[in-house]
Amino acid sequence: MTEKALRLKAYTATEETESEKQHVVLSFRIKPDNMVTVYRKKIEGMIFDFDEEEYFDDFSPSEGECIYQGFPEITRSFAKICDFDVETGATYAYWVKTENSGGRITGPVGVKVRDPRVWWHFDKIMDRMYALENAYENASCIPVGETVTHKPLVALFAGNRERLIAATGAIHAAESGPEILLSCVEYLLKHHSALLEKVGIAILPSVNADMREEVVCGLPRYYRVNKNGVDLNRNFSANWEEVGTGYGLSTDDPKCETYRGPYPFSEPETKAVAEFIRITNPKVILSYHALACITGDGMLCAKSMADDENHMQRIKGIASSYSSGFRTKAQDSTSDPNIPYPHCSAGSLGEWSYQNGYYSLDLELWSGGCLDYFADSKKDLTTAEMLERNILLHQNGIVSLMTYLSENT
Numbered sequence: 001m002t003e004k005a006l007r008l009k010a011y012t013a014t015e016e017t018e019s020e021k022q023h024v025v026l027s028f029r030i031k032p033d034n035m036v037t038v039y040r041k042k043i044e045g046m047i048f049d050f051d052e053e054e055y056f057d058d059f060s061p062s063e064g065e066c067i068y069q070g071f072p073e074i075t076r077s078f079a080k081i082c083d084f085d086v087e088t089g090a091t092y093a094y095w096v097k098t099e100n101s102g103g104r105i106t107g108p109v110g111v112k113v114r115d116p117r118v119w120w121h122f123d124k125i126m127d128r129m130y131a132l133e134n135a136y137e138n139a140s141c142i143p144v145g146e147t148v149t150h151k152p153l154v155a156l157f158a159g160n161r162e163r164l165i166a167a168t169g170a171i172h173a174a175e176s177g178p179e180i181l182l183s184c185v186e187y188l189l190k191h192h193s194a195l196l197e198k199v200g201i202a203i204l205p206s207v208n209a210d211m212r213e214e215v216v217c218g219l220p221r222y223y224r225v226n227k228n229g230v231d232l233n234r235n236f237s238a239n240w241e242e243v244g245t246g247y248g249l250s251t252d253d254p255k256c257e258t259y260r261g262p263y264p265f266s267e268p269e270t271k272a273v274a275e276f277i278r279i280t281n282p283k284v285i286l287s288y289h290a291l292a293c294i295t296g297d298g299m300l301c302a303k304s305m306a307d308d309e310n311h312m313q314r315i316k317g318i319a320s321s322y323s324s325g326f327r328t329k330a331q332d333s334t335s336d337p338n339i340p341y342p343h344c345s346a347g348s349l350g351e352w353s354y355q356n357g358y359y360s361l362d363l364e365l366w367s368g369g370c371l372d373y374f375a376d377s378k379k380d381l382t383t384a385e386m387l388e389r390n391i392l393l394h395q396n397g398i399v400s401l402m403t404y405l406s407e408n409t
C-alpha cells in the first residue's frame, strides 16, 4: 500500500529462523533531520473478501498509540522503522507524522500479520521446489514464464511425463495453491514412487505470484487480480469477448476484481499457464481456488460443457475418484456424490481447457459435511493446523485420482 506524499508502505517481514517470527516494516521517503512520530491502531472487525482499502480511512491517528518518536536513519532518502511488537493474525493501521512538513500526518496504511506457516513466501516456494528436484531423481523444475514484475514461474514435475495431472494454484492471489500442492507432491515423492511411475503430476503452484506475495506480506484484504489489475481466470482466449457479470461485477470494467484484461492472453501469467499446459499435455487439469490457502472438493467445470455428455461422463469419473479419496480421509459420510457443476465462465482456464480438448476441474470450498471445519478460512482465519488437515485430504484425493487414471486410460 502506498500513501503518495511520503510513499509510505507497510509490510511484514519474516525472520529466517525456525520460529519465523514476524515484524512490520514501515518504509517512507523523508528529508534528513526530521523528527518522526509513528502511530498505530489495532483494527478489529475488518472482513476479508468484503472490506476494501477505504475501510481504513474511517480511523484517525488520535485513536492510535504512539509507538515511535525520533530521528530515523535514512538510506537513499528512505527511512525504515520496524514494529516488532505485533501479533500473528492481527491487523494494524499506521500513520506517520513528520515535523518538517508542518506536522503533517500521512496514513493510514493497513497491514495484516499473516502466519508464514500458512501463507508461504515466494522464496520458500522456490526453495522447496528446487530442494525436491535435488532430492529426487524423478522430480524436475522447468521454467514456463514469468510474472508482470518478472518473478520466474517455474513448474515442478514428478514421475511419469507421458501421463500427467497438471495442477495450478493461486491463479487468484489470496486463494489456495502453493501450500497444498507442494506438500502433496513432496508426499507423493516420499511415499508413492510406484504410483508416480504410472501417473505423474506437474504443478504450477503460484500463478499469480506477484500479488500472492503482497498478500503474504500483509495486504489486509482479499485479492484476486494480478499486478496489472487483471483477473487471470478471465484472461484466457475462450469466449473472452463475452462480458460476464458474476459476483455483481463486470469483466469489461478495469476497476472490477473480475476484469478480463485488454485482450486475451494480455498477461504474462496467463501465457505461462498456457505454456505449462502445452508442455504437460495432461490427462486432467486441476485448478485450486477458495480463500486463504484452503479448498474443498467442490468441483466446477466449463459452462459450455454441460451438453457434452461424453465429456461430462469422463469428468464425473475424475471428480468422483478425487472426492472418494478426499472424503474417505475426511470420514465424511454425510455428503452426496460429487457432481461437477458447469460454471467456469468466459475467459477462464476451465473454459479454455475444455475448448482445447482437456478435462479440467476447479476445486472450491463448498460447505457441508466435513468441510464446515474449514469455514473460517473464508474469513482469512486459516490456522497451521487447519491447513495441515486440509493437505491430508488433498493428498488422499490426488492418490485416488492417480490410481483411477492408471486404471482408466
Ligand SMILES: [Zn+2]
Binding pocket: 172, 175, 288, 289, 290
Ligand atoms: Zn478463485
